[in-house]
Amino acid sequence: MNVWLQVLVYAVAAAGLVACVVLLVRDEAVGDRVYLTLAVAEVLLLVQVVTGSVALAGTGREVSGVLFVSYLVGVALVLPIGAFWSLAERSRAGTAVLALALATVLALELRLVAIWNGAGA
Amino acid sequence: MPETAPRVTTRTELASGWGRALVFVYGVFAVAATGRSLVQLGTDADRAPLAYALSLLAAVLYLVATTCLVLGGPRARSVALAAVSVELVGVLGVGALSYAAPELFPDRTVWSHFGQGYGFLPLVLPFAGLAWLRSRSSARARRSR
Numbered sequence: 001m002n003v004w005l006q007v008l009v010y011a012v013a014a015a016g017l018v019a020c021v022v023l024l025v026r027d028e029a030v031g032d033r034v035y036l037t038l039a040v041a042e043v044l045l046l047v048q049v050v051t052g053s054v055a056l057a058g059t060g061r062e063v064s065g066v067l068f069v070s071y072l073v074g075v076a077l078v079l080p081i082g083a084f085w086s087l088a089e090r091s092r093a094g095t096a097v098l099a100l101a102l103a104t105v106l107a108l109e110l111r112l113v114a115i116w117n118g119a120g121a
Numbered sequence: 122m123p124e125t126a127p128r129v130t131t132r133t134e135l136a137s138g139w140g141r142a143l144v145f146v147y148g149v150f151a152v153a154a155t156g157r158s159l160v161q162l163g164t165d166a167d168r169a170p171l172a173y174a175l176s177l178l179a180a181v182l183y184l185v186a187t188t189c190l191v192l193g194g195p196r197a198r199s200v201a202l203a204a205v206s207v208e209l210v211g212v213l214g215v216g217a218l219s220y221a222a223p224e225l226f227p228d229r230t231v232w233s234h235f236g237q238g239y240g241f242l243p244l245v246l247p248f249a250g251l252a253w254l255r256s257r258s259s260a261r262a263r264r265s266r
Binding site for chain 2 (some may be wrong): 066
């Protein structure tokens with residue numbers, strides 16, 4: 001697993017989360033900048049699906065393969081679903097959905113790295 | 122109050138406004154708990170039968186609550202109320218039991234230690250769910266007369 005990619009995922013998702021929380025506190029609408037951040041995070045997560053699968057295929061360490069791939073794909077699905085789910089509610093609650101989606105990505109990414117390092121279900 | 126009279130149909134009443142955020146969290150937990158319990162039961166069911174059975178129960182409750190919140194309407198609301206109530210009892214019971222009798226829980230579940238492994242969200246979620254379902258029922262009562 002590429003450490004730099006992980007760091008980028010953490011950084012972009014955390015930046016998006018902070019931006020959403022600021023918007024929530026100020027009660028402002030989500031603008032293009034947040035959606036751009038979400039898009040960048042999603043691209044990174046899709047790249048991670050590819051590089052993670054390749055790394056899994058080439059590794060000699062004890063990694064639970066099914067678990068790892070399900071987290072790899074799962075973490076890439078959260079943002080599209082969250083963004084879609086928030087669109088129908090363009091209020092504070094919709095911004096909260098985006099914040100929750102980004103927090104979920106951070107949590108799943110942490111678990112993904114733990115599973116790569118040998119953790120079980 | 123005709124100006125606030127709802128165009129909102131009964132179908133969406135539970136998943137609109139802040140309910141949308143609640144449904145999202147319930148959905149994430151439904152997927153997480155289902156996945157986890159299936160992996161646990163599929164790979165090593167004998168290791169901690171009670172813990173894994175409770176994981177599966179939690180998964181089913183999250184799935185039911187998510188579905189009912191999305192569907193909306195009076196019947197889904199009462200089913201959601203029942204599911205969230207059982208969830209509250211479950212997380213409090215399992216949380217207390219995992220401290221009192223840790224030998225029953227050799228492996229962690231969604232609810233053990235009051236959901237510590239999930240940032241204590243499993244403990245917060247049923248309270249949020251109950252508060253939301255209560256506020257929705259009083260909002261509807263106000264609207265209807």
